[in-house]
Amino acid sequence: MNLRKLKIFLTVCECGSMSGAAKKLYMTQPAISQAILELEDELKVNLFDRIKKKLVLTYPGEILYEYSKRILMLIDEAQNTIKDISHMNMGRLRIGASTTIGTYLLPELIGEFKKKYKNIEIHFLIDNTGVIEKKILDYEIDIGLVEGPIHSKEIIVKPFFDDELYLICSKDHHWASRKSVKPEEIKDENLIIREPGSGTREVIENTMAKYNLSYHIKHVLNNTEAIIKAVEANIGISIVPKIAVKEKIKSGNLIKINLENICFKRKFNIIYHKDKYRPTLFNEFIEYLNSFGN
Missing domain, CATH: 1.10.10.10 (Winged helix-like DNA-binding domain superfamily/Winged helix DNA-binding domain)
Structure with a gap:
């Protein structure tokens, strides 16, 4: 053999x-x-x-x-x-990022890191948290950056960035003039949400379950930008990452609604297999991510 x-x-x-x-x-x-x-x-x-x-x-x-x-x-x-031994800062990193991180943080992360380590190869893919977790378990990527909970005991999880989800609606929605809504009002609205396996969706479901809230899912979309555009068109409301909508809220294209006494908060996590060999380049990238989050 x-x-x-x-x-x-x-x-x-x-x-x-x-x-x-x-x-x-x-x-x-x-x-x-x-x-x-x-x-x-x-x-x-x-x-x-x-x-x-x-x-x-x-x-x-x-x-x-x-x-x-x-x-x-x-x-x-x-x-x-x-x-790694013969070239020190030369090498290869395979990075997987869940959708929110991959869209709104990863380009900046990789761009800044490459300024310092110009000769390294970085391969990356973007998918939902469930897919990234599986690829870590299958040794297909070295490091994952995810927003959703991780379920395997074979994976080491380290937080590196705090995130919050915002409840949003269109400027034409009947909530637009209100500063806050009661949690029970959610059930009467059309909620647009990410697909199963998405870290964002899991945070929403867990928070809703914690407060025993009912809600009606009208549309399921696998892309945060598509959800934002649907909300702008007043097709429904949604709960999305702050980093994805802060500029649109500032410009007035979307309205952030406070849900009384409830916050949707989470950690962005670094994940890697517990048996993964961690060369110098790997450790340098982890250290860089930790400094980025502070």
């Missing part, structure tokens, strides 16, 4: 087909099939069940899949460690 075969096996698992793996690895499909057959012969087990041309991992296949991820991650970390 060698690393080449493990990489081929892992790619087949992730693509769900021999043909998909062949395309991703720039190999022929027969070469992929031969590598899997050799691996199965060597291990004396079937790694896949072939059901109606669909590949389904067997129990031994599931075990090898988990080990393969860890082995290839260690190889990747070894290469990064050697690069």
